[in-house]
Amino acid sequence: MGRRTSGSWPWRRPLAASRVWLVAAATFGIAVAPLPLSSARPAERRVRIEASMAGFMPAAIAVNPGDRVTVELVSTDVVHGLYLDGYGLSVMADPGQPATLTFVADRPGTFRFRCSVTCGPLHPFLVGKLHVGSKGIVWRAAAIAALIAGAAAWPVRR
Ligand SMILES: [Cu+2]
Numbered sequence: 583m584g585r586r587t588s589g590s591w592p593w594r595r596p597l598a599a600s601r602v603w604l605v606a607a608a609t610f611g612i613a614v615a616p617l618p619l620s621s622a623r624p625a626e627r628r629v630r631i632e633a634s635m636a637g638f639m640p641a642a643i644a645v646n647p648g649d650r651v652t653v654e655l656v657s658t659d660v661v662h663g664l665y666l667d668g669y670g671l672s673v674m675a676d677p678g679q680p681a682t683l684t685f686v687a688d689r690p691g692t693f694r695f696r697c698s699v700t701c702g703p704l705h706p707f708l709v710g711k712l713h714v715g716s717k718g719i720v721w722r723a724a725a726i727a728a729l730i731a732g733a734a735a736w737p738v739r740r
Contacts, residue, residue, distance in 0.1 A: 605733045612725050624648030631655055631710070633662035633675065635702045638695070641710040645687045649714075652684045663698030666712060672698050687714045 627649045632639040633656065645651050655664050655675040663674040664683070668691065673683035692715075697708035 601733055601736075605730060608729055609726050612722055612729070624650065626650050626652075628652045628654065631664065632658055633664065633697065633708065634658040635660065635704050635708075637704075637708055638664075638697075638710040642713070643710070644713040644715075646716055647687060647690050647714055649687045650684065651687050652682055654680050654682050656680045660701050661699050662701055662708070664695050665698040666693060666695045668693035674699060687712075690715045 624646065627645050629640075629643050629645075629651065631643075631653055643653075653664065653673065655662070655673050657675040657677045657679075659677060661674065661676050663672055665672040666683075666685075668689055669685060671683055671685055673681050675681040691713075693712045695710045695712055697705055699705075701708070
């Protein structure tokens, strides 16, 4: 029976104990830090979406749960519509005549919106995404991952 020696230990650069504590403390700090008010409180949001045969501009919208969202749909060439999956809402706009749709973003998740008027050969590609959710969780997870990766990569000086 062979005995494992300490030389077979896979970590070439072990983390110093003090660094482990520092990372743990920082991770805890990031995880429990209060969210900025702007992302925690429902707000009035107005989003202008330009629709043309080339697509929706912008094609991605992010709002916070509970926001009261007004979408202003502006068609720049022919008649376009916007149908929002999940919420089952739609709005239609003639060129030069913006139309609005107001709703409360009470369902979290990512929902597709697409053109509801057959407007040309590119019609099936007129799609976009509405993201309803706090981005705080994502930022925290990214910050913690970066912190741990950084601490592990930083060489230990002795
Ligand atoms: Cu269309």
